[in-house]
Amino acid sequence: MKAQRRVRVFEWLVTLPSLVWLLVLFLIPTVLVFAITFKPATPYGGIGSGWTLETLRTLGNPNYPAIVWRTIWLSVVVTALCIVLATPMGYYMARISPRRRQMVLLLVILPFWTSFLVRIFAWKVLLHPEGLLKQLLVFLHLCTPDTSLLYNTFAVLLVMVYTELPFAILPIYAASEKFDFRLIEAAKDLGATSFRAFRAVFLPGIRVGLLTAFLMVFIPSLGSYVIPDIVGGPTSEMIGNKIAQRTFVDRNLPHAAGLSALLTLAVLIPMITITTLRRKESPKDALREEGV
Amino acid sequence: MKPSRVPMIVTWAVILFFYLPIVILVANSFNSSRFGGSWESTSLKWYIRLMQEDDIWHALQNTLFIALSATLVSMVLGTSAAFALHRFAGSRLQKLHYSIIYTPLVLPEILMGLSMLLFFVALKVQLGLVTIAIAHVTFCLSYVAMTVLARLQDFDFAIVEAAQDLGAGWWTTVWRVLLPMLAPGILAGGLLAFTLSIDDFVISFFVAGPGSTTLPIKIYSMIKYGAPPLINALSTILLVITFTCVIVSQYLTQQEPKAAK
Amino acid sequence: MSEFLEFQDVSKHYGDVKAVDHVSLTVKQGEFFSLLGPSGCGKTTLLRILAGFEQPDTGRVLLGGEDVTDLPPYERKVNTIFQSYALFPHLSVWDNIAFGLKVAKRPKKEIKEEVAKMLTLIQMEDQAWKKPDQISGGQKQRVAIARALVNKPRVLLLDEPLAALDLKLRQRMLIELDLIHDEVGITFLYVTHDQGEAMSLSDRIAVMKLGKIEQLGTPEEIYEAPRSSFVAAFIGDTNFFDGTVAEPLEKDSVLNGFLAAAVDKDYSRLKIEDFPDLECFNDKQIKEGERVFLSIRPEKMRISRERPATTPHLNIIAGTVEDVIYLGSQTKYWVRTGDYRISIIRQHSRFLLDEKPIRWHEEVWISWHADDGFMLEKYSAQDENLIQLPPEEVGENPPSLNGADLAGSATAQ
Numbered sequence: 001m002k003a004q005r006r007v008r009v010f011e012w013l014v015t016l017p018s019l020v021w022l023l024v025l026f027l028i029p030t031v032l033v034f035a036i037t038f039k040p041a042t043p044y045g046g047i048g049s050g051w052t053l054e055t056l057r058t059l060g061n062p063n064y065p066a067i068v069w070r071t072i073w074l075s076v077v078v079t080a081l082c083i084v085l086a087t088p089m090g091y092y093m094a095r096i097s098p099r100r101r102q103m104v105l106l107l108v109i110l111p112f113w114t115s116f117l118v119r120i121f122a123w124k125v126l127l128h129p130e131g132l133l134k135q136l137l138v139f140l141h142l143c144t145p146d147t148s149l150l151y152n153t154f155a156v157l158l159v160m161v162y163t164e165l166p167f168a169i170l171p172i173y174a175a176s177e178k179f180d181f182r183l184i185e186a187a188k189d190l191g192a193t194s195f196r197a198f199r200a201v202f203l204p205g206i207r208v209g210l211l212t213a214f215l216m217v218f219i220p221s222l223g224s225y226v227i228p229d230i231v232g233g234p235t236s237e238m239i240g241n242k243i244a245q246r247t248f249v250d251r252n253l254p255h256a257a258g259l260s261a262l263l264t265l266a267v268l269i270p271m272i273t274i275t276t277l278r279r280k281e282s283p284k285d286a287l288r289e290e291g292v
Numbered sequence: 293m294k295p296s297r298v299p300m301i302v303t304w305a306v307i308l309f310f311y312l313p314i315v316i317l318v319a320n321s322f323n324s325s326r327f328g329g330s331w332e333s334t335s336l337k338w339y340i341r342l343m344q345e346d347d348i349w350h351a352l353q354n355t356l357f358i359a360l361s362a363t364l365v366s367m368v369l370g371t372s373a374a375f376a377l378h379r380f381a382g383s384r385l386q387k388l389h390y391s392i393i394y395t396p397l398v399l400p401e402i403l404m405g406l407s408m409l410l411f412f413v414a415l416k417v418q419l420g421l422v423t424i425a426i427a428h429v430t431f432c433l434s435y436v437a438m439t440v441l442a443r444l445q446d447f448d449f450a451i452v453e454a455a456q457d458l459g460a461g462w463w464t465t466v467w468r469v470l471l472p473m474l475a476p477g478i479l480a481g482g483l484l485a486f487t488l489s490i491d492d493f494v495i496s497f498f499v500a501g502p503g504s505t506t507l508p509i510k511i512y513s514m515i516k517y518g519a520p521p522l523i524n525a526l527s528t529i530l531l532v533i534t535f536t537c538v539i540v541s542q543y544l545t546q547q548e549p550k551a552a553k
Numbered sequence: 554m555s556e557f558l559e560f561q562d563v564s565k566h567y568g569d570v571k572a573v574d575h576v577s578l579t580v581k582q583g584e585f586f587s588l589l590g591p592s593g594c595g596k597t598t599l600l601r602i603l604a605g606f607e608q609p610d611t612g613r614v615l616l617g618g619e620d621v622t623d624l625p626p627y628e629r630k631v632n633t634i635f636q637s638y639a640l641f642p643h644l645s646v647w648d649n650i651a652f653g654l655k656v657a658k659r660p661k662k663e664i665k666e667e668v669a670k671m672l673t674l675i676q677m678e679d680q681a682w683k684k685p686d687q688i689s690g691g692q693k694q695r696v697a698i699a700r701a702l703v704n705k706p707r708v709l710l711l712d713e714p715l716a717a718l719d720l721k722l723r724q725r726m727l728i729e730l731d732l733i734h735d736e737v738g739i740t741f742l743y744v745t746h747d748q749g750e751a752m753s754l755s756d757r758i759a760v761m762k763l764g765k766i767e768q769l770g771t772p773e774e775i776y777e778a779p780r781s782s783f784v785a786a787f788i789g790d791t792n793f794f795d796g797t798v799a800e801p802l803e804k805d806s807v808l809n810g811f812l813a814a815a816v817d818k819d820y821s822r823l824k825i826e827d828f829p830d831l832e833c834f835n836d837k838q839i840k841e842g843e844r845v846f847l848s849i850r851p852e853k854m855r856i857s858r859e860r861p862a863t864t865p866h867l868n869i870i871a872g873t874v875e876d877v878i879y880l881g882s883q884t885k886y887w888v889r890t891g892d893y894r895i896s897i898i899r900q901h902s903r904f905l906l907d908e909k910p911i912r913w914h915e916e917v918w919i920s921w922h923a924d925d926g927f928m929l930e931k932y933s934a935q936d937e938n939l940i941q942l943p944p945e946e947v948g949e950n951p952p953s954l955n956g957a958d959l960a961g962s963a964t965a966q
Contacts, residue, residue: 223400
């Protein structure tokens with residue numbers, strides 16, 4: 001019994017540093033966002049005293065439903081495109097020789113490690129009205145000289161897929177690598193076509209990877225801010241842009257908090273759904289096995 | 293039956309898609325024209341101009357200070373967290389612990405940025421390098437914990453018992469067995485934390501104060517308000533540094549013998 | 554040999570599961586002692602309690618008369634060979650072996666000498682600077698042994714040390730373990746689920762089931778005179794018969810071997826359905842009308858086409874061959890007689906092609922001497938599942954051998 005208490009103390013000892021840090025600097029601030037939604041703003045950009053429903057009322061602004069809707073559909077399309085591209089990649093990477101796989105993996109990881117801003121900026125250069133791509137498209141008569149490739153929803157979508165794709169590839173590849181490819185042979189042996197085997201055997205086999213990829217792409221997409229800010233225009237603003245505007249331009253912190261609270265709720269729903277789904281996939285056996 | 297070529301074509305097309313803008317960016321940095329549409333002449337003029345920008349050097353110093361301190365603190369906190377999560381897996385405390393470590397990984401950065409700004413404002417803390425470093429530790433911690441935890445998953449706990457069985461007390465076990473064995477995982481986590489911290493823009497932007505401009509914040513304002521050719525040059529330098537680091541670390545981890553099974 | 558290691562009334566439970574249930578046990582100095590049982594029987598828990606990795610709920614553990622129950626693992630003079638070997642992957646073979654001595658802060662010179670001695674014992678002097686992932690499974694095993702033995706433990710604990718090796722290597726390491734035990738002469742406590750390993754290595758075996766010791770004895774005692782149906786079926790193969798004692802037979806003086814001394818032997822006639830006239834040696838003095846369960850090993854039975862000549866105390870029954878498996882050195886037969894499927898093993902000591910082999914569906918005679926049947930003290934129908942029988946139809950579920958099923962049977966009794 002004494003030894004057991006010692007183990008409990010030890011558990012708390014190694015848990016407390018990170019737990020306290022995150023409680024104070026992550027959980028409390030998140031709860032604070034909800035609280036400050038009900039605080040008045042001061043003219044100097046601070047937070048007033050007392051409680052008000054003013055922010056909730058301004059959230060009814062007729063501009064917002066369009067922005068919320070755009071945020072959601074852009075995130076859905078980005079996630080779908082990322083998963084559609086990443087799945088054949090995961091399949092391919094899991095099937096090639098380890099040497100080649102190492103190389104392809106490195107090529108996929110490299111952009112992931114490079115500066116986020118640099119990658120967005122690279123697209124800005126490429127899509128720029130005087131940039132290479134535009135001139136090529138005009139030369140091929142695919143667009144007129146007045147078409148803008150930049151500062152529109154298409155540019156936002158393209159760059160979001162570009163930056164989020166590695167987050168879809170890595171979990172799908174990890175799941176594909178563990179997949180037993182003899183199952184595909186078995187399916188073909190039983191008369192399935194390659195595509196049928198891919199759909200009916202491979203996709204269910206990498207379900208956990210697909211769910212993780214969905215989570216890793218969809219949720220950060222909902223909170224996108226820098227991409228629409230740099231390559232988007234007024235017609236491609238997302239919730240993130242509004243939060244930043246309220247924080248840095250209008251300096252109305254309660255309003256920014258209100259939008260953040262909304263976004264937090266929007267993020268928590270898919271997150272909790274997916275985590276419960278995933279937990280059902282692989283229930284962890286908590287009990288320690290005895291003497292096997 | 294011939295295997296389908298679609299996966300291969302998609303893979304290489306995506307890789308092309310990944311590198312196309314980067315290659316053009318690097319090429320442009322040697323172009324004396326302001327935009328890549330026309331090639332005036334090959335020159336290093338943007339690099340020379342870059343060297344004269346004192347702001348950039350100052351921002352780089354800030355970034356490195358933040359990255360180093362955030363990495364060190366998050367390595368300590370993250371390693372201890374990973375150890376707790378692994379050793380006591382299944383206990384109610386660790387379930388809570390896991391959720392609170394996992395959530396920052398998926399939450400959009402802007403939410404973390406704003407919530408921390410509100411927190412510091414509410415506590416009337418002066419914004420600056422320290423608040424940025426604190427914010428960075430908060431998200432780096434989770435990455436370090438997850439990296440070390442992944443290492444611990446294939447860690448045979450009998451090894452800890454073996455050390456105790458051979459007479460090693462708790463400290464000896466930690467110093468002579470546990471830490472040396474986990475060192476690659478902790479270093480990998482630290483490297484990830486360092487890179488993320490250096491690269492972070494959104495969170496830093498929210499909790500930055502006067503005089504605490506970091507390199508990403510500087511780059512952002514350059515992108516937003518002019519000087520594109522300078523960023524071409526700066527970006528190229530950053531790309532060369534990260535590519536070298538990643539390739540070297542990949543090479544190192546491949547050299548390292550795989551864990552005994 | 555003295556009583557050296559002692560478990561006194563030791564219990565340990567995890568939640569509702571009793572892993573070790575009031576076990577008392579003594580091991581003698583220098584003995585090779587095995588704990589044998591199916592997974593979940595508590596054998597590993599008992600070993601971990603001795604090593605200090607688990608605290609017992611009740612009971613004491615004594616080592617050389619000293620109570621070590623409350624000592625942490627690093628203060629006990631015992632060392633363990635782990636199932637996974639648990640070699641330190643970041644240390645060389647030499648550093649692995651030296652670990653215990655370094656921790657104990659022994660002088661450098663002494664460490665060098667002791668490690669060198671160990672490397673010679675395991676014949677790996679030339680591999681001292683290799684890392685664990687650069688050596689083979691058998692070599693890892695030897696390093697694990699050396700790493701433990703160099704500390705001169707009073708007891709060496711071995712937790713399924715051969716389980717991770719392939720069959721050929723396992724047989725080789727079995728002999729090496731035996732040689733090492735002879736050479737160093739310290740007490741070995743060996744945990745295994747493999748009856749072959751336990752039988753071939755041990756001085757004594759404790760067969761465990763559901764946290765309790767089912768039977769303790771030498772390998773020969775356990776094989777020849779199992780107390781329960783569990784021991785009989787878990788160790789080797791057997792046939793069970795269920796019946797009652799019909800009548801005691803008159804005492805019979807037989808000549809016991811070359812000593813030529815007359816020994817009185819009790820035989821009883823048994824009443825078993827389908828077999829009216831079976832006899833069995835009744836050393837337990839079971840009275841008329843009482844129920845008995847009989848265990849007869851397959852190799853003690855004879856199978857023949859012709860009815861064997863009747864001699865005193867020879868049991869003879871008729872049956873039909875249902876399955877034949879030829880294994881080279883021996884053939885296994887399963888013979889149907891009434892409700893029973895009896896398994897018989899015939900060793901081939903002569904050139905087989907000279908005779909006409911017994912085939913499926915043949916009518917045959919089975920015979921055995923009354924001395925070769927053994928009356929069990931404890932019987933549980935569940936244990937029949939431990940006997941390997943060929944399936945009678947395609948898709949028949951094999952009986953499972955795990956602890957949960959055994960637990961089910963125990964509560965059903």
